[in-house]
Amino acid sequence: MKIFNSLTKKKETFIPRVHKKIDLYVCGMTVYDDIHIGHARTFINFDAIIKFLRFAGWEVNYIRNITDIDDKIIEAAREAKISALDLSRKYINEMHKDFDSLGMMRPNKEPKVSDHINEIIEMIKTLENKGYAYSKEDSDVYFDVIKFKEYGKLSNRTLNQIESAERIDIDLNKNHEADFVLWKKDTLGITWPSPWGQGRPGWHIECSAMSMKYLGEEFDIHGGGLDLKFPHHENEIAQSRCATNKNFASYWMHTGPLRIFEKKMSKSLKNFLTVKDVLKNFHPEVLRLFFLLTHYRSPISYSEEGLRKAKIILDKLYNLFENEKVIDRFSKDKTFIDNFFSSMEDDFNTPKAIQLIQNYAQSINQKGEINIEKLSNLKMILNSLGLLEDHPNNYFKYGSIDFLVDEIENFINERAEARKNKNFKLADKIRDDLLEKGILLEDLDGKTIWKKIS
Ligand SMILES: [Zn+2]
DSSP: OOOEEEETTTOOOOOBBBBBEEEEEEOOOOOOOOBBBBHHHHHHHHHHHHHHHHHTTOOOEEOBBBOOOHHHHHHHHHEEEESSHHHHHOOOOOOHHHHHHTTTOOSSSSOOOGOHHHHHHHHHHHHHHOOEEEEEOHHHHHHHHGGTTTTTTTTTOOOOHHHHOOOSSSOOOOSSOOOEEEEESSSSSSSSSSOOOOOOEEHHHHHHHHHHHOOOOOOEEEEEEEEGIIIIIIIHHHHHHHSSOOEEEEEEEEEEOOOEETTTTTTTTTHHHHOHHHHHHHHHHHHHHHHSSSSTTTEEEHHHHHHHHHHHHHHHHHHHHTTTTSSSSSOSSSHHHHHHHHHTTBBHHHHHHHHHHHHHHHHEEEETOOOOHHHHHHHHHHHHOOSSSSSSHHHHHOOOOOSSSHHHHHHHHHHHHHHHTTOOOHHHHHHHHHHHTTTEEEETTEEEEEEEEO
């Protein structure tokens, strides 16, 4: 299996530390608002990758943290006039709801910063004892980047470049512009006592402390969105290697950015769309497929048109399963399965994998005859990416409609009655009226079913 390693900027053969096991850490959410689709992109990409890896026989230990201490959380809590931990608890709840409705697996562990203050303090103490951390009079505690020779390797920049780029917020207590806060001294918001006084951890130290607690000082893969590469991941590498003299993560994986209306989606630009917004009209698997149609490292431009294209593909796949029962057996279609594995094991090339799936799906319905063995293969492969997990009946009814389900059933009965009485004019009118409202009726084997169309 090959993975593009952001650290070496090369596609490398993946060598696990322990045979068939992967220890993987992904930087999670800072919980102060609803999840937007930029976040969804990152976490759905990792979800599909981990589902595939487990399907392929790897034992994956997946850790994703929750940042529940952050200046943005404290600010939002102040505005909402509740405590910071109450606010983060509320949004952790919302995050779980959104992630569950997106069909994502829960990580093996989901550590929160507020539960790991001791580990963080211990790590800062180690850095201080080894001469990598400093503070001046009453200043915050900083990491001394000059002391770490490889600083800038991940994000490919030199300290001089950083110095000239970062001249916005000059902090006179720092030795170097790129030095970052390990412990922030403060008595307001949420704080803890520490050897350096009352305060809270800086952002970056949490991921070093928590990944090492759950995965050890060295582990296989560290992932996150591309926007975290600098400074967050660069700083994680610096403080972790300096604290332990070990390598920290062997492979770094970054998901590409999501753009909307050709701009980076962000809260400050007010052009962000929440997961809840999108799921009002589109089935979660449509969003998942939309993401998987682009390679995880490439940028994605979000558009409803893109979602509709993904929906057409998914509709066709679900259609195949409408009247067919699959069997629980892998059949002999070695070429398709081998090709699928090769594309996924080549840095998780999902666009290629989906193309193979589409071609294979076309070969399943030969002159109206469905090949059940092939169909079963198809389902297994789709499930390995988190697709085709829903029942076709539910899938085709997904989304907001103007009617209650009972009302639609009444229309269907009325239409059946009209047809029985040979009042085809009325029967067609009922069908056409429903179609206008986005409800498609289909007559199958003497029964009428309905689907929502967009
Ligand atoms: Zn992190």
